[in-house]
Amino acid sequence: MARNPERRTALVDAAIDVLAHEGARGLTFRAVDARAGVPVGTSSNYFASRDDLFMQAGSRINHRMTPDAAEVEHAMRPEPSRELVTSLMRWLVQRMTDDRTGYLAMLELRLEATRRPALRARLTETVRAEFDRNRSLYQDAELPGDAHTFLALHLAMTGLLLEHLTLPGVLSDTTLDHLVDLVVTGVVPDHRA
Known part of the structure; x- marks a missing residue:
């Protein structure tokens, strides 16, 4: 090699x-x-x-999608609130939109993983580890809500990104920021309530 x-x-x-x-x-x-x-x-x-090429592509996409630790630290400086969650979700959407190619490639890998058990195992491990890291970050930062809030937010944002990056015309009657606001408002409890 x-x-x-x-x-x-x-x-x-x-x-x-x-x-x-x-x-x-x-x-x-x-x-x-x-x-x-x-x-x-x-x-x-x-x-x-x-198969090796598929695996390497998956690892590289994960690397490209993971923000630098210093950027995360900077983004987490404000006090925990629904507004901070909104800001973080807007940042997530912007990063994924900026690397649309990487996100679409990951979707292709996920589909291919349904036919390749080794790829499925590797992607499941990688995506699960990232999910666990993000959940810990959410909880450790004492952002509003609980583990169920984080799970619902994760699923909603995944769906929003899928819709936006594959069929953007479906939700073209509103802005992406407004859609993020709707998701966060519907999922994350208001810390002032």
Whole structure:
């Protein structure tokens, strides 16, 4: 296997682009090489199999979607409140919108995981760990509500992102910020009540 980490990252990012634009069936070594602008056969020198490429893409997407710890610390400075949750959810939506390709590629990976048990196990582990980290962050910050509030917020925001990034015209009669406000107001209790 080739050992150039920068090229490996570029190839995995190309794989993410292929997933987002062509779907899991379009993810081939040849397609990755073309997207990365490298000679045919390059990606097969970096990845043992197509399954390996799927796994590496999933890891890289998770890395791209995870904010820097310093950014999280800065975002969590205000006092815990529904307003802070709204701000955090707007930030989440903005980050996912900014990396629309990564989010769509993750959706493709999730669909492919229904057919590939090893990928399903790996994605389940990764997504569950991220869910647990976010739930702990929510609870440790003493944001309004409880574990059920966090779960409902997680599910609502997942649905909002799915709708916005796949069929944005469905909810085009309102702004994304307004939709986030509706979700947070409907799910998170008002700390002043």
